[in-house]
Amino acid sequence: MLIHELSKRTGITIHTIRFYEKSGLIQGKRDAHVKSNNYFHYDEDTVEKLALIRDAKSIGFTLREIGQLMDAWFTNQLSIPEKIAVLDEKLESIDEKIKQLMEMKATISEFKKRVETESC
Amino acid sequence: MLIHELSKRTGITIHTIRFYEKSGLIQGKRDAHVKSNNYFHYDEDTVEKLALIRDAKSIGFTLREIGQLMDAWFTNQLSIPEKIAVLDEKLESIDEKIKQLMEMKATISEFKKRVETESC
DNA sequence: TGCAAGTATAGACCATGCTCTTATGTTGTG
DNA sequence: CACAACATAAGAGCATGGTCTATACTTGCA
CATH class of the missing domain: 1.10.1660.10 (Multidrug-efflux Transporter Regulator; Chain: A; Domain 2)
Incomplete structure (x- = not known):
């Protein structure tokens, strides 16, 4: 196309x-x-x-990271262990992001509680 | 200081x-x-x-979003319901991000499995 | 055949989030 | 009082990730 x-x-x-x-x-x-x-x-x-x-x-x-991911995905420029290494790295960074989001969620929730009680 | x-x-x-x-x-x-x-x-x-x-x-x-969050946090420019609305909005967007991260994790894990079996 | 719609290349311009330089003035310690 | 360390303002420059314009060629349909 x-x-x-x-x-x-x-x-x-x-x-x-x-x-x-x-x-x-x-x-x-x-x-x-x-x-x-x-x-x-x-x-x-x-x-x-x-x-x-x-x-x-x-x-x-980032686009750079996505490029790496797609090299592991779609091309044969990488050996299988190399592909797996790239994928594992991305999986780890996703876990890290989820962890940070959970922490921020806790922080904001805590503050929300404080704002709510402040109103009484 | x-x-x-x-x-x-x-x-x-x-x-x-x-x-x-x-x-x-x-x-x-x-x-x-x-x-x-x-x-x-x-x-x-x-x-x-x-x-x-x-x-x-x-x-x-983004810095813009962080600014909104801090207005809810540190200033009294917003009423309490307005503050709570800002915080709820941020909590929702965090949940959405976590959801998307989970999906991407599943996608990458699935592909990792395929790469692994491909090697047999 | 004419003309709208599609395609290519090159490069200008933009927002975000810095990062650094220049120029100039202030403070504090020996 | 000299001088290093600190402060200010203004603005240039940069990386990322687009977004758009200009120019010119090609294609497909009436």
């Missing part, structure tokens, strides 16, 4: 998709048979990648 | 503290009696605020 369709299917703007491509997160392929243009073609994996980027970004991963 | 001590006590650089002050997150007070300088003086609340900024930032709150 071309960039327009990719954009429609993922809800990510063409501009942002191009930005991600320039950043090395996704790669379209040009059709060697077609010489009249140099349009990029995208596959289903790219749709999945963009969904992953969207989700991972929303939980605070 | 002056900015140098505030910096030492919080581990946040003087530059960054000044940036937060310019952004409206903290406010030093000038001593009206002293006319030879216009140094800012900071209180204990400011130390707590900077700790809160550090923690809240690390879990993905």
Whole structure:
């Protein structure tokens, strides 16, 4: 599919998709048979990648980290133990984030209680 | 205390503290009696605020959101129901983040399993 | 064939959150 | 009183993650 369709299917703007491509997160392929243009073609994996980027970004991963994750996910540049190491690292950092969120939740809840009693 | 001590006590650089002050997150007070300088003086609340900024930032709150939180926390610009509303909103957004983190954890764990079996 | 819609590249511009430099004035200790 | 250490303000510069504009070429349909 071309960039327009990719954009429609993922809800990510063409501009942002191009930005991600320039950043090395996704790669379209040009059709060697077609010489009249140099349009990029995208596959289903790219749709999945963009969904992953969207989700991972929303939980605070940087594009750099997401890139590492996707290398473990979609490419064969890494050996299996290397892939597992990357995934374990991300799992750990997620646990750490959850822990910090729990702490902040406790802090805010505690303060909320204080505000409530203050009103009596 | 002056900015140098505030910096030492919080581990946040003087530059960054000044940036937060310019952004409206903290406010030093000038001593009206002293006319030879216009140094800012900071209180204990400011130390707590900077700790809160550090923690809240690390879990993905923006400075704008942290500012709202601190208005509910430290000032009396908001009524008690308004304060509670702000706190509830932040608690909800924390729950949402935790939920998303759990989902991403499941996704990555699932993929890890696939990578592991692939190696057999 | 003309024209709208799509595509590419290059680069300007923006918000957030710093980080540092320059310039200048103040304070405190030997 | 010299001088280091501290303070101020103003503003430049930077990394990240976009967002948009300009320019120019290609494609597909009436």
